[in-house]
Amino acid sequence: MVKNITIDIVGNFADGKTTLVKSLTSESTLRHSEEKKRGITIRLGYAHFLIYKCGSCGSFSRYEKCEVCGSKSDLYYRVSIIDSPGHKTLMTIMLSGATLVDGAVLVIAANQKCPQPQTQEHIEALRIIGVKDIVVAQTKIDVVGKERAKESYNEIKDFLSKNGYDNAKIIPVFAAHNINVTSLIQEIGNFDVKRDESGKTEMVAVRSFDINKPGTDIKDLKGGVIGGGLNSGKISVGDNIMIYPGMFVKNNWKPLKSKVMSIQSEFGSEKSVSRGLMIGLETDLDPSIARRDSLSGSLIVTGDNVPVFKSRLSVDYIPIAGKFDKPIQKGETVLLNVLASKVLGTVVSNLQNKVILNLGNSYLPYFLSDKAIISRKINNVWTLAGSGKIYE
Numbered sequence: 192m193v194k195n196i197t198i199d200i201v202g203n204f205a206d207g208k209t210t211l212v213k214s215l216t217s218e219s220t221l222r223h224s225e226e227k228k229r230g231i232t233i234r235l236g237y238a239h240f241l242i243y244k245c246g247s248c249g250s251f252s253r254y255e256k257c258e259v260c261g262s263k264s265d266l267y268y269r270v271s272i273i274d275s276p277g278h279k280t281l282m283t284i285m286l287s288g289a290t291l292v293d294g295a296v297l298v299i300a301a302n303q304k305c306p307q308p309q310t311q312e313h314i315e316a317l318r319i320i321g322v323k324d325i326v327v328a329q330t331k332i333d334v335v336g337k338e339r340a341k342e343s344y345n346e347i348k349d350f351l352s353k354n355g356y357d358n359a360k361i362i363p364v365f366a367a368h369n370i371n372v373t374s375l376i377q378e379i380g381n382f383d384v385k386r387d388e389s390g391k392t393e394m395v396a397v398r399s400f401d402i403n404k405p406g407t408d409i410k411d412l413k414g415g416v417i418g419g420g421l422n423s424g425k426i427s428v429g430d431n432i433m434i435y436p437g438m439f440v441k442n443n444w445k446p447l448k449s450k451v452m453s454i455q456s457e458f459g460s461e462k463s464v465s466r467g468l469m470i471g472l473e474t475d476l477d478p479s480i481a482r483r484d485s486l487s488g489s490l491i492v493t494g495d496n497v498p499v500f501k502s503r504l505s506v507d508y509i510p511i512a513g514k515f516d517k518p519i520q521k522g523e524t525v526l527l528n529v530l531a532s533k534v535l536g537t538v539v540s541n542l543q544n545k546v547i548l549n550l551g552n553s554y555l556p557y558f559l560s561d562k563a564i565i566s567r568k569i570n571n572v573w574t575l576a577g578s579g580k581i582y583e
Contacts (some may be wrong), residue, residue, distance in 0.1 A: 195270045195467030196384050197291050197420060201317070202298030203307040207366060208331035211298060211542045212274050213374075214366035215253070216240040237469050242268040242380050258373045267380065269458055271420070271469040275313070289310035290395060290562075291420040292531050293467065294382040296375070298463035300331040301343040301363075308348050312575050314354050315511060319564060326378035327351065327361045379449030388465045391496040392424030393558070394472070395531040396434075399486035400466075401478040414452055414474045415481025417491065419531065420466065425461035426493065429453055432472075435490045435498055435556035438480065444500075444554045449474040488532040490556040498556040503539075506563045508546040510577035515567060518545055519576070526573050528555050528564040529581070546579070557581055 200208045216238040243264035244250075245257035251482065252258040273292060295317050299305050306314075317325060327347055332340050344361060351359050360378050364371045396399065398418035403411075418432070426432070430451045437446040454461040454472040464470055472491070480486070490498055510518065523538045528547065532555055536548035546565070557563075559582050568574040 193266050193269060194384060194386070195269045195271070195465075196293045196379075196382065197273065197469060198379060198382075199273045199292040199295040199317075199322075200298060201275045201295055201313040203300070203303070203309040203313075206298045206300040206303075206307075206310075207328075208274055208298045211296070211328055211364065211366040211372075212238050213271055213331065214364075214369055214372050217377040236272065237457065238272045239469075240270050240272070241266060242270055242376060244380065251376050252572070253376060254375070257325040258376075266433055269468065270379070271467070277395070284455070290320055290422060291397075291466075292320075292322060293384050294326075294379065295322050296379070297325055297359075298330055299327055299328045299343075299347055301329055301335045301340050302331045305343060305346040310350075314350075314356070315575055316564070317574075318355060318580060320562065320577070324382040324384075325359050326375060327359055328366075328375055329361055329363045330366065332363045333365050336349055370546065370547055384463060384467070386467065387423070388425045388480055389555070390423035392426055392430075392493040393422040393530075394426060394432075394490075395419045395422050396486055396489040396491060397531050398484050399489075400484070402473075403478055412478060414449075415486070417472045417474060417481060417486055417489070418469070420469050421464065421522075422530065423466060424493070424496075425463060425465045426451060426454070426491075429459075432474070432491050432493055433497075434486065435492070435537045436554045437489075446500075447476065447480070449476050485509035488530075488531075490530055490532070498558055500549040500554055500556050502539050502552065502554050504548055504550070504555065504557070504563070504581050504583040506546045506548065506565070506579040507524045507578055507582055508541070508544045508565065508579040510544070511575065513577060514574070515569075518544075519565070519567070523567070525576070526566040527555070528566070529555055529561055532556070546581070559583075 202208050227378045244264050244267035245264040247262035248260045250259035252264050257264045313376045344545040347361050362375045396417045397556040400416050402413050402416050432449050434447040455471045456468045462515050517539045527534050527536045534550050534553040536550045539547040563581050565576050567576040
């Protein structure tokens with residue numbers, strides 16, 4: 192049976208993530224004008240490819256003809272890729288998509304000392320959200336000598352060991368010329384992905400948009416589209432859904448009722464999906480409601496799966512050791528990531544790392560025991576500080 196898997200490509204700014212994605216998928220995730228102009232990923236970027244498993248030698252390939260022995264291979268994985276921004280100021284965008292991933296490719300350039308600040312933060316984020324399967328792509332080996340490549344390899348190995356990923360493989364790659372990319376595919380193919388579709392439906396929205404072209408006749412208009420992935424459960428065409436927090440009307444948040452009209456993935460139309468694919472849900476909402484990512488950060492549920500929905504919450508907080516001189520202070524403003532939502536909160540109290548937060552006019556949809564990731568400011572930049580389960 193073909194399985195779906197979502198992989199996060201993470202690492203420091205300019206270490207070669209987007210080049211690697213293009214080598215894996217023949218697609219560029221730089222699809223927005225500002226990203227193309229600056230040559231960096233600003234939003235979460237998406238791409239996809241297929242992994243086949245050879246019936247003769249058991250190797251994984253991107254093609255039906257095995258890249259190792261040449262025999263016929265069968266489709267094994269449909270892979271959705273999230274290309275996360277590597278720039279420090281865009282860390283919170285990376286966290287918005289992290290909850291959806293099953294495994295990660297950590298990109299580390301050989302021409303810089305490891306770890307760079309964002310490499311450290313990204314691996315901390317992967318550890319916090321519980322990603323167990325990672326592989327390291329050691330890039331830019333073409334611009335360093337043999338000795339520096341070996342030195343870099345040892346730095347990476349030590350870095351992985353200190354962060355609890357002793358068994359992660361390190362694959363030197365020259366992505367622009369497709370060198371060793373097949374070896375990287377072997378590791379992704381071996382990621383251990385387990386699925387439980389029996390849970391209640393929770394879909395996390397990381398984008399939303401209007402797909403109608405200007406001048407489209409009213410009778411031909413399509414409803415607003417919500418892009419993202421499932422955290423749990425299953426969603427099908429025809430399902431009635433609720434979207435939280437919805438719209439801010441007359442000083443109150445009003446959840447939106449809608450219906451799934453169609454489901455599109457990078458692989459085409461889908462009748463029903465579970466966790467593992469990045470998808471677009473066409474709804475029957477007025478398309479103007481979904482324009483310009485206005486519904487990004489939303490939580491989509493079905494049936495009687497009603498989330499907690501309020502502007503105050505409590506977190507069993509576990510700080511990252513040694514990162515800040517002082518614990519979280521009463522009155523401090525922090526940035527909170529829960530699922531794909533990110534909101535500012537003011538610390539009401541912090542007693543033995545039981546942190547109570549007031550979100551002001553922002554209402555955050557969540558379920559008890561969901562993980563909250565907290566960032567604090569260092570030199571005016573949001574920096575990952577710790578995480579914990581929401582208990583109230």
